[in-house]
Amino acid sequence: xxxxxxxxxxxxxxxxxxxxxxxxxxxxxxxxxxxxxxxxxxxxxxxxxxxxxxxxxxxxxxxxxxxxxxxxxxxxxxxxxxxxxxxxxxxxxxxxxxxxxxxxxxxxxxxxxxxxxxxxxxxxxxxxxxxxxxxxxxxxxxxxxxxxxxxxxxxxxxxxxxxxxxxxxxxxxxxxxxxxxxxxxxxxxxxxxxxxxxxxxxxxxxxxxxxxxxxxxxxxxxxxxxxxxxxxxxxxxxxxxxxxxxxxxxxxxxxxxxxxxxxxxxxxxxxxxxxxxxxxxxxxxxxxxxxxxxxxxxxxxxxxxxxxxxxxxxxxxxxxxxxxxxxxxxxxxxxxxxxxxxxxxxxxxxxxxxxxxxxxxxxxxxxxxxxxxxxxxxxxxxxxxxxxxxxxxxxxxxxxxxxxxxxxxxxxxxxxxxxxxxxxxxxxxxxxxxxxxxxxxxxxxxxxxxxxxxxxxxxxxxxxxxxxxxxxxxxxxxxxxxxxxxxxxxxxxxxxxxxxxxxxxxxxxxxxxxxxxxxxxxxxxxxxxxxxxxxxxxxxxxxxxxxxxxxxxxxxxxxxxxxxxxxxxxxxxxxxxxxxxxxxxxxxxxxxxxxxxxxxxxxxxxxxxxxxxxxxxxxxxxxxxxxxxxxxxxxxxxxxxxxxxxxxxxxxxxxxxxxxxxxxxxxxxxxxxxxxxxxxxxxxxxxxxxxxxxxxxxxxxxxxxxxxxxxxxxxxxxxxxxxxxxxxxxxxxxxxxxxxxxxxxxxxxxxxxxxxxxxxx
Amino acid sequence: xxxxxxxxxxxxxxxxxxxxxxxxxxxxxxxxxxxxxxxxxxxxxxxxxxxxxxxxxxxxxxxxxxxxxxxxxxxxxxxxxxxxxxxxxxxxxxxxxxxxxxxxxxxxxxxxxxxxxxxxxxxxxxxxxxxxxxxxxxxxxxxxxxxxxxxxxxxxx
Numbered sequence: 001x002x003x004x005x006x007x008x009x010x011x012x013x014x015x016x017x018x019x020x021x022x023x024x025x026x027x028x029x030x031x032x033x034x035x036x037x038x039x040x041x042x043x044x045x046x047x048x049x050x051x052x053x054x055x056x057x058x059x060x061x062x063x064x065x066x067x068x069x070x071x072x073x074x075x076x077x078x079x080x081x082x083x084x085x086x087x088x089x090x091x092x093x094x095x096x097x098x099x100x101x102x103x104x105x106x107x108x109x110x111x112x113x114x115x116x117x118x119x120x121x122x123x124x125x126x127x128x129x130x131x132x133x134x135x136x137x138x139x140x141x142x143x144x145x146x147x148x149x150x151x152x153x154x155x156x157x158x159x160x161x162x163x164x165x166x167x168x169x170x171x172x173x174x175x176x177x178x179x180x181x182x183x184x185x186x187x188x189x190x191x192x193x194x195x196x197x198x199x200x201x202x203x204x205x206x207x208x209x210x211x212x213x214x215x216x217x218x219x220x221x222x223x224x225x226x227x228x229x230x231x232x233x234x235x236x237x238x239x240x241x242x243x244x245x246x247x248x249x250x251x252x253x254x255x256x257x258x259x260x261x262x263x264x265x266x267x268x269x270x271x272x273x274x275x276x277x278x279x280x281x282x283x284x285x286x287x288x289x290x291x292x293x294x295x296x297x298x299x300x301x302x303x304x305x306x307x308x309x310x311x312x313x314x315x316x317x318x319x320x321x322x323x324x325x326x327x328x329x330x331x332x333x334x335x336x337x338x339x340x341x342x343x344x345x346x347x348x349x350x351x352x353x354x355x356x357x358x359x360x361x362x363x364x365x366x367x368x369x370x371x372x373x374x375x376x377x378x379x380x381x382x383x384x385x386x387x388x389x390x391x392x393x394x395x396x397x398x399x400x401x402x403x404x405x406x407x408x409x410x411x412x413x414x415x416x417x418x419x420x421x422x423x424x425x426x427x428x429x430x431x432x433x434x435x436x437x438x439x440x441x442x443x444x445x446x447x448x449x450x451x452x453x454x455x456x457x458x459x460x461x462x463x464x465x466x467x468x469x470x471x472x473x474x475x476x477x478x479x480x481x482x483x484x485x486x487x488x489x490x491x492x493x494x495x496x497x498x499x500x501x502x503x504x505x506x507x508x509x510x511x512x513x514x515x516x517x518x519x520x521x522x523x524x525x526x527x528x529x530x531x532x533x534x535x536x537x538x539x540x541x542x543x544x545x546x547x548x549x550x551x552x553x554x555x556x557x558x559x560x561x562x563x564x565x566x567x568x569x570x571x572x573x574x575x576x577x578x579x580x581x582x583x584x585x586x587x588x589x590x591x592x593x594x595x596x597x598x599x600x601x602x603x604x605x606x607x608x609x610x611x612x613x614x615x616x617x618x619x620x621x622x623x624x625x626x627x628x629x630x631x632x633x634x635x636x637x638x639x640x641x642x643x644x645x646x647x648x649x650x651x652x653x654x655x656x657x658x659x660x661x662x663x664x665x666x667x668x669x670x671x672x673x674x675x676x677x678x679x680x681x682x683x684x685x686x687x688x689x690x691x692x693x694x695x696x697x698x699x700x701x702x703x704x705x706x707x708x709x710x711x712x713x714x715x716x717x718x719x720x721x722x723x724x725x726x727x728x729x730x731x732x733x734x735x736x737x738x739x740x741x742x743x744x745x746x747x748x749x750x751x752x753x754x755x756x757x758x759x760x761x
Numbered sequence: 762x763x764x765x766x767x768x769x770x771x772x773x774x775x776x777x778x779x780x781x782x783x784x785x786x787x788x789x790x791x792x793x794x795x796x797x798x799x800x801x802x803x804x805x806x807x808x809x810x811x812x813x814x815x816x817x818x819x820x821x822x823x824x825x826x827x828x829x830x831x832x833x834x835x836x837x838x839x840x841x842x843x844x845x846x847x848x849x850x851x852x853x854x855x856x857x858x859x860x861x862x863x864x865x866x867x868x869x870x871x872x873x874x875x876x877x878x879x880x881x882x883x884x885x886x887x888x889x890x891x892x893x894x895x896x897x898x899x900x901x902x903x904x905x906x907x908x909x910x911x912x913x914x915x916x917x918x
Contacts, residue, residue: 208797208801209801210801210802211801227804229804229805229808230804233804259768259772260772263766263768263769263772264769404779407776407779408783418780420783420787421780421783421784421787422779422780422783423783424782424783424784424786424787424790425779425780425782425783425786427786427790428782428786431800431801431803434803434804435803435807438803438804438807438808439807442807442808574887628886
């Protein structure tokens with residue numbers, strides 16, 4: 001079988017395996033293995049044993065992969081060795097074309113040259129606020145930048161932003177005012193950035209904004225200007241891959257150029273060489289994402305095979321592309337773009353595809369979907385059910401648009417008017433594509449969100465797919481091998497589904513958990529009751545110009561805990577840092593009941609063995625000048641001997657009223673009011689609560705100076721241990737009703753509190 | 762034989778066809794700006810027809826925006842009003858609760874000067890209305906009156 005003759009495939013797998021093992025294998029061991037394996041291979045070859053030598057070779061490649069991925073010490077010259085955070089004057093060169101990701105917000109990737117007069121190196125990601133002057137790749141700039149260490153939110157099952165940035169070589173981030181940014185010298189944009197900008201301008205000139213943004217996504221992979229409804233639509237319909245430049249675009253470019261050149265009667269070899277040049281140029285223009293690199297390398301190899309008149313093995317060139325990319329950027333192995341691109345391609349190449357256009361198209365679509373399924377689940381918690389169907393319609397439309405659009409862009413470089421006409425020809429197709437995607441995205445079952453699968457589930461799934469493939473391929477020739485392979489594949493598939501769905505199937509363990517999530521400046525508290533119901537109290541910030549904590553932080557945490565349905569949601573008050581994320585939660589989850597403050601105040605609720613009481617709002621009518629914070633809902637949670645007081649954002653005035661009204665305030669744990677601000681948590685109030693543990697939900701480097709040192713002192717004065725989401729990440733409180741454990745998620749440190757004097761713990 | 766080969770002819774024909782379609786679209790767009798505008802909002806048309814609650818970034822997102830952000834938003838160039846979910850019963854534009862004046866509100870059925878003033882006061886305390894349902898926070902405006910008012914009022918994001 002020709003697809004098995006792929007000498008590069010084992011090498012690529014060994015190399016990737018080595019890179020994946022880097023965190024578990026110390027460098028010394030890797031070195032030792034590399035040297036031993038090398039000498040072993042040499043010895044075997046010397047005595048003429050080829051088989052063992054090959055095994056040693058693979059081990060050696062794996063060890064070299066691990067060594068390649070081992071991070072080097074950054075050195076004293078690196079910006080990360082500075083004392084951070086600090087404000088500094090930075091001279092740096094812009095590495096890639098700046099991204100304007102919102103009004104008055106531009107993201108710059110910089111290579112530092114000099115910080116406060118001393119030479120420094122290292123990569124910085126800086127956000128410029130305000131309208132930035134014409135910035136472009138290659139410019140040297142000087143700016144006053146507030147530098148700090150890269151930090152993301154740290155939540156159980158949350159996205160690790162710090163690791164993501166480190167993969168890009170970014171250890172330090174910063175923010176700057178656009179006005180305080182000067183361009184020192186401008187060598188002009190490099191040719192590829194200029195072509196890219198001209199292409200985008202031609203598209204924007206020719207088409208109305210929304211369609212132009214979509215075409216820029218299809219042709220150039222540029223998604224910054226994409227309206228949110230198109231973005232969500234493409235995600236839900238499972239056709240988002242069309243908005244990333246990939247093998248699809250590169251194959252169209254290569255094929256079109258080759259066809260064009262042969263039509264003008266150039267010899268095949270010249271046409272192949274010409275197409276190769278165009279493909280490399282296209283890859284340079286659209287950028288260095290792994291999917292583009294992969295497709296460009298594979299296209300170059302296939303065209304190269306034409307050039308030397310040999311058959312190209314697709315799987316072999318896929319393996320070579322993987323080795324090249326991973327040798328250049330080993331961190332890409334964990335990049336979703338890399339994984340999706342290689343998995344989808346491998347799936348399409350390896351799968352047995354039926355003949356016929358329609359059956360073949362369905363086969364391609366299904367093969368790609370099966371291959372990327374564990375990846376989209378692991379990174380995005382998404383499983384597209386309508387994807388295979390939607391792709392059938394969307395892919396041909398996108399192909400037509402891409403070919404005509406690329407022709408239009410090329411024409412616009414030569415003659416603007418001609419480009420305009422061709423780009424306009426894509427508009428009706430774009431509208432049809434948008435209508436189709438919007439319709440496919442509409443059913444509620446189009447996209448389902450599920451917990452990320454644990455790694456044993458992924459291993460079982462991949463093995464099952466490979467066995468199923470073997471069963472199919474060997475079916476006719478060797479039924480005695482094929483049948484058990486097929487049975488085993490089925491069994492493994494069932495096992496992987498059970499492991500993957502375990503967070504959903506798992507019976508409740510009779511413990512109450514409160515997760516005070518790290519959502520930056522804001523509040524989001526997940527409550528898991530002993531009987532397994534989940535209640536969400538506030539959902540962090542959200543809204544225009546902000547990170548939507550509901551969608552980006554709270555939802556993934558809930559999905560990964562196996563929560564697809566919320567028994568109830570509570571919004572303590574309408575400030576954006578508490579209620580903003582709730583809109584996303586409402587659209588992503590089934591919600592049993594949304595309790596309003598008044599409903600809760602009217603009667604306490606019992607959910608899964610836990611009593612939820614809203615403390616009465618004192619003096620509700622009367623004073624008109626009360627702020628929203630004063631009216632925030634104070635919630636009391638009781639379970640056995642353990643109690644929690646969630647004080648939302650109330651201020652000293654409300655606290656005093658609660659104390660005066662003799663509200664039931666005494667609690668084991670206090671969620672400190674208003675992010676630990678000075679104007680809340682008075683000494684009298686804290687004496688009434690007497691908390692053992694105090695949790696402050698507060699953002700790193702927030703502009704309000706929360707939590708105030710006075711508040712922290714008052715909390716220690718009443719004997720409370722303070723937990724803060726800005727330092728400790730999410731704070732996980734767990735209790736069986738008699739004892740309480742509190743875990744700081746950032747370092748997994750756990751404290752234990754015993755509340756039952758009769759048991760020892 | 763002939764001037765062109767078969768393949769060359771095919772390619773040239775496709776190119777001419779694309780150019781022809783392009784020219785037609787250019788002309789049609791110039792003469793039908795309103796239809797173009799509607800087609801450009803095809804996502805809204807489709808999801809609006811099925812009244813699905815999709816875009817997670819709107820709805821409650823604007824809740825409690827600080828004042829600064831709001832003025833920045835209102836300084837943006839005026840957008841063409843988006844089509845709301847189709848209303849069966851009337852032809853005229855519903856009243857935007859966040860822009861409405863005292864006189865506008867008193868023009869609504871069943872709203873007198875006192876209730877109108879209370880609506881304005883509620884708008885002030887809330888910063889702005891996020892949904893028509895926020896009207897239930899107005900003292901003296903219950904569910905039934907809200908349902909009667911619903912066809913006549915709206916909240917433009």
